[in-house]
Amino acid sequence: MFDSYPQLSGALPWLPLADLPTPVEPVSGIGSNAWIKRDDLSHAVYGGNKLRKLEFILADVLARGKTHVITFGATGTNHGVATAMLCQQLGLRCTVLLFEQPPSTTVRDNLTRMRHFGAELQFCGSLANTVRHYYLHPKRLSRRHYFLFAGGSNVAGTMGFINAVFELRQQIDTGQCPLPSQIFVPVGSSATLAGLTVGAALAGVESDIIGIRVAPSHLGIIPTCTPATVNQLIRQTCAALTKAGLSPPTIPTAKLVDSYYGDGYGVASTAGSRATEKFAECGITLDQTYTAKAAAAFLDAARQSTDVQLYWHTLNSRPVERVLERSHDAGPKTRWF
Ligand SMILES: Cc1ncc(COP(=O)(O)O)c(C=O)c1O
Known part of the structure; x- marks a missing residue:
């Protein structure tokens, strides 16, 4: 992102903390046009989209x-x-x-x-x-x-996934993967989808970014995960980019699919469980809360079309033992309310 828009580098604080770029690979056993972006490997001790x-x-x-x-x-x-x-x-x-x-x-x-x-x-x-x-x-x-x-x-977090699309753009340009027609990602607090949506517009990646909602759409009467809430984060992020010296040509809108949510946040769905089994055959572990539901949507799309589909894998895959090996125990500090 900073290579394409150098004016942002002075204006947006950034620190190289993750192991990037993450690999992009074909998903063996699902079809020649099924690809996965391995953000599970974004850190040697604890990876994932965060x-x-x-x-x-x-x-x-x-x-x-x-x-x-x-x-x-x-x-x-x-x-x-x-x-x-x-x-x-x-x-x-x-x-x-x-x-x-x-x-x-x-x-x-x-x-x-x-x-x-x-x-x-x-x-x-x-x-x-x-x-x-x-x-x-x-x-x-x-x-x-x-x-x-x-x-x-928040807006800063959303920048991380704008940057991610520039990384994917480079991988496409260097022949590491084809341009996907659709990119699938789970949606909880929304910055992943918001960032990928804005990033695709800025980086000229003409893929449809499809968010699969895995969190409740409302808490009581307050909307928490709806097209409107994601689009609000998109608008706030575009305003921050404008302030930093880059005006996005148009403000894109998010695509959010509700139909894989099932019976609730963290509750396994039938389609998600099937996706978990299928991905396990390819050596990829999914979780029932986030990734299984997005992967189910990806598998349905891969079955129905010969277009290139990409599943953005957001779940850490480093074992808990890595933490025990690599970090010093600062000791638990726990309070109960
Ligand atoms: C593994 C995993 N995937 C996806 C998400 C959803 O990302 P976001 O909160 O940016 O919508 C989360 C959020 O906690 C997550 O932990």
Whole structure:
């Protein structure tokens, strides 16, 4: 992105924290036109889609002179793990406010990881209570604290996935993969879809970016994951780009598909379970919350068309043992509300 638009490099804080570019590969056994972008390998200790966002977010934290990041997520939050790991690397304090989700291996492993990365964990019970603690936090007005929305989905985080499309553009231009007709990605807090959508417009990648909604569309009457909420993040990001000296020619709109959501956030779906089995044959592990549902949509498209399809794999694939080997245990700091 900075090579194509050098005017952004002075204006947008950025730190190289991830292992990029991630490989792009054919998915063996699914068809000659099925491709996968391996963001699971975006870091040697803990990969996944959050690393790209944090390159911009944590640079923004440091540029603003903040020393303590406060964020929130479910007890199995991948975002909490990635944030805790990179905060530790940069000497920043990290607090993660947690709401309950059903126990699973992911929850257990991610709590272990966050503790090893020295995060202060605050168990807040329900989502509503956690959100209340986040917005009414006693440090809200402190100059040292940076409040980071769940999933790292703020404008800085969205820049990470704009940058990602420039990476893919380079891989297409150098013959590492063909131009996909469609790109499939799961959508939770939305910055991944928002960034890919804006990035495709800026980088001239003429693929349809298809977001598969995996999180509730509304909390009560408040819209949380709808075309309108994603498009709002897109508009905010385009405004930040304009301020940084680059006017996107048109403001693109997001494509969000609801039909793979199934019975709820984190609840396995039949199509997702089938996709998990199919991908396991190709050596790729999916999770029932995010990636299985997006992969199910990708498989349906690959079956129905001979066009090139790309599935953007957003789930970490590094084993929990990597954390235990590579990080020093700063010790668990846990509070209960
Ligand atoms: C593995 C995985 N995939 C996809 C997503 C969704 O990305 P976003 O929150 O940017 O919509 C998340 C979010 O937590 C995730 O952990």
